[in-house]
Amino acid sequence: MNDKTTETGTEWSLSGFLPYQLSIASNAVSDLIAERYRKRFGLKVPEWRIMAVLGDGTQRACTQQALTQVTRMDKVAVNRACKVLEERGLIQRVPNEADGRSHLLELTEEGRSIHREVMPLALATERELFDGFAPRERAQFRDLLDRMHVRAASLADNS
Amino acid sequence: MNDKTTETGTEWSLSGFLPYQLSIASNAVSDLIAERYRKRFGLKVPEWRIMAVLGDGTQRACTQQALTQVTRMDKVAVNRACKVLEERGLIQRVPNEADGRSHLLELTEEGRSIHREVMPLALATERELFDGFAPRERAQFRDLLDRMHVRAASLADNS
DNA sequence: CGCAAGTGGTTTCTCATGAAACCATCGCGA
DNA sequence: TCGCGATGGTTTCATGAGAAACCACTTGCG
Numbered sequence: 524m525n526d527k528t529t530e531t532g533t534e535w536s537l538s539g540f541l542p543y544q545l546s547i548a549s550n551a552v553s554d555l556i557a558e559r560y561r562k563r564f565g566l567k568v569p570e571w572r573i574m575a576v577l578g579d580g581t582q583r584a585c586t587q588q589a590l591t592q593v594t595r596m597d598k599v600a601v602n603r604a605c606k607v608l609e610e611r612g613l614i615q616r617v618p619n620e621a622d623g624r625s626h627l628l629e630l631t632e633e634g635r636s637i638h639r640e641v642m643p644l645a646l647a648t649e650r651e652l653f654d655g656f657a658p659r660e661r662a663q664f665r666d667l668l669d670r671m672h673v674r675a676a677s678l679a680d681n682s
Numbered sequence: 683m684n685d686k687t688t689e690t691g692t693e694w695s696l697s698g699f700l701p702y703q704l705s706i707a708s709n710a711v712s713d714l715i716a717e718r719y720r721k722r723f724g725l726k727v728p729e730w731r732i733m734a735v736l737g738d739g740t741q742r743a744c745t746q747q748a749l750t751q752v753t754r755m756d757k758v759a760v761n762r763a764c765k766v767l768e769e770r771g772l773i774q775r776v777p778n779e780a781d782g783r784s785h786l787l788e789l790t791e792e793g794r795s796i797h798r799e800v801m802p803l804a805l806a807t808e809r810e811l812f813d814g815f816a817p818r819e820r821a822q823f824r825d826l827l828d829r830m831h832v833r834a835a836s837l838a839d840n841s
Numbered sequence: 842c843g844c845a846a847g848t849g850g851t852t853t854c855t856c857a858t859g860a861a862a863c864c865a866t867c868g869c870g871a
Numbered sequence: 872t873c874g875c876g877a878t879g880g881t882t883t884c885a886t887g888a889g890a891a892a893c894c895a896c897t898t899g900c901g
Contacts, residue, residue: 548827549708551834668707675710783879
């Protein structure tokens with residue numbers, strides 16, 4: 524907030540260090556999201572993500588395995604989120620005829636009804652966050668983030 | 683909303699959701715950093731941050747309290763990091779004459795010697811991450827991150 | 842068939858993080 | 872000087888995430 528540590532050329536400050544800035548921004552945003560979802564729906568982020576994917580037209584019913592791929596969450600995280608959502612009656616597991624080890628997950632009626640509110644909140648939040656950013660900046664921000672992600676991943680591989 | 687054909691064009695995907703992109707990028711970067719510091723110095727991120735600040739010319743010796751402000755880390759995190767660093771002999775606590783509750787922390791000789799390697803690694807990593815980014819993009823990225831941080835914080839306040 | 846290896850899912854364990862409780866000391870006012 | 876609230880620091884507790892062990896079922900091969 525008061526980063527008045529005037530960068531005197533030689534001076535190094537943590538607040539000007541990219542990974543730090545990235546982490547600060549990311550935490551601020553995800554705290555905001557988490558708080559909003561918690562307050563309005565009692566949903567945690569992983570749970571919300573599952574809802575979002577399951578409610579998305581393309582993924583009518585899918586296995587946990589599929590969810591881990593789409594959301595890039597750990598399979599344990601996916602499992603836990605699904606368990607909670609099932610207990611709350613927002614999703615249901617139907618037997619998977621093709622493979623007895625897994626179940627197919629889909630939103631219940633109540634789940635769909637919540638989903639109809641969940642998505643607008645997500646979109647509204649995104650819009651609010653981007654308020655004050657020019658359209659070009661928004662696109663550029665996404666682009667930079669993606670490139671940074673790719674870059675970091677590739678550096679992690681060969682080191 | 684779930685009319686499969688109409689949705690497919692304007693389809694919503696988690697991977698295009700800003701908070702998600704942000705979190706992915708941030709995690710990728712901090713994982714990279716964490717891994718590098720772990721491998722070369724056996725330092726965790728909070729520990730590394732403390733070292734960075736203490737070794738910085740301006741902050742010869744300071745209290746934990748001062749460190750929490752500069753690093754924006756939790757005071758518990760600061761304390762734990764200091765404890766570890768002290769046990770490893772990288773920093774030492776000298777009595778604070780001005781206030782008997784706290785100690786003044788400073789790098790030991792060994793700590794300074796590590797610090798001389800720590801900082802170059804940080805800077806090199808930052809440079810590598812930014813490889814492929816035009817100078818303008820780098821500045822813009824920082825700017826966008828800061829603005830997003832401020833924006834998210836302000837939304838969190840009044841909601 | 843029937844066993845071995847692989848895979849989806851679940852549980853358990855470990856560790857990191859932050860909140861809250863706690864202790865010691867300071868500093869101010871009676 | 873005494874007492875009491877505030878503050879630096881430490882410890883304890885609760886929560887969350889990931890790793891690894893584990894179980895159930897499937898698949899492929901003898």
